[in-house]
Amino acid sequence: MSEAGVQRGKRTAGRPPQDASREFVTPEGVDLRLRIGEAGERAAAFLVDVIILTIALIGVSIVMVGVLAASRARGVEVAAIVWLLIAFFLRTFYFMAFEMHPSAATPGKRMLGLRVIARGGGRLTADAVFARNAMRELEVFLPLSFLFSQGDGVDAWVVLLGLIWSGVFLFFPLFNRDRLRVGDLVAGTMVVKAPRRKLMPDLADERPPGAARVTFTQAQVDAYGVKELHVLEDVLRRRDKATMRAVAQRIQGKIGWEGEPVADGEFLAAYYAALRGRLESRMLFGHRRRDKFDRG
Incomplete structure (x- = not known):
């Protein structure tokens, strides 16, 4: 039988260039074929997660309004700061907590059949999960804050800069073969399809x-x-x-x-x-x- 070495990201001969499948052959000779998560699938999964976060923030807002009503609107500034802190920690640790789970997927990724893996084929570490999600602040939420701050004394060129920034990070996965966002590039991770499969007979x-x-x-x-x-x-x-x-x-x-x-x-x-x-x-x-x- 022929020797099988470790091959990462190698395309099978005859496949079209746009094929999103990858082959990972382990030293034991086990051929693992994975399909890269498409940009549309990842965007849909992120949208589902954003909807879940929005619903959670609406719940937090209702509780905060109830507290303010009970205190006769005293401490509005403090309540606003607390709300911002809760929103920050919720959107930050939501992704980290789910991706550190053995399934390595948020609810949105699970619905689309996606999961996060280490590009090197090893174990997905907490450091990698932290790095890829910390970058999301720079990729998504910071430019969005520029966009939604229009009319609050922010110059038009700052808003334009936010639009350009958002566009660069938004379309970055379309210009690399493994559909990596900047966070994946920094953390050494990638998102692949993880469909449920039946256990094969002995x-x-x-x-x-x-x-x-x-x-x-x-x-x-x-x-x-x-x-x-x-x-x-x-x-x-x-x-x-x-x-x-x-x-x-x-x-x-x-x-x-x-x-x-x-x-x-x-x-x-x-x-x-x-x-x-x-x-x-x-x-x-x-x-x-x-x-x-x-x-x-």
Whole structure:
């Protein structure tokens, strides 16, 4: 079986340039295909989150009005400052709290099937979440404050500057292939599609009838490790006849198999079950063979 290295952001040959899918192949040979969240999807998710924040702020405003009415409108200035502080912390920590959750998605992102991940393929850290959301103040809320301050003694050129600023940050994701906003660029994150998928059936329970008559010696099963097991599982799930034929011939040559002729799918299914059983039994005793080169 061919060696699989880590490949990030590599396009499959023959795909159109506008294709938004990316391939992440782990050192164990697991091929993870992810689709980048489109700008329209991200904008819709942000709009949903803004609506939720607006409803929360309306609730806060109603409570503040009730407090002022009970105190006969005393301390209006203090109430206004408190409202501004609540609005700031609400819009700031709303995004951070949800994206630090294991789902790494706000309610808006969940509705659109999106989530935040680290571009390097590692764990999404609190520092990255803080950085990408802190930048939102500069990208969205600060220029918006310029725009809505028109008529309060703010010069027209300041409002124009706010419009230009908003436009630069608004259209920035359209000019890079991974649809990154500036916050993503700074934090090393990206937003991808995370659709709900059904749990795939266990291949060990779906062996073809003919696979039961194929047997292997312990030496033949010990030819490969965990990495090759994952690659073989992927081959069996794809069911591509040409690939299965090539992999079956490669394994048979590697282990020196001289059994009776059998279909490629049956051979691979039998070898998968034998290899998996052997690796699992070794792991019970603390031995984990990473790949065919690991002799530990």
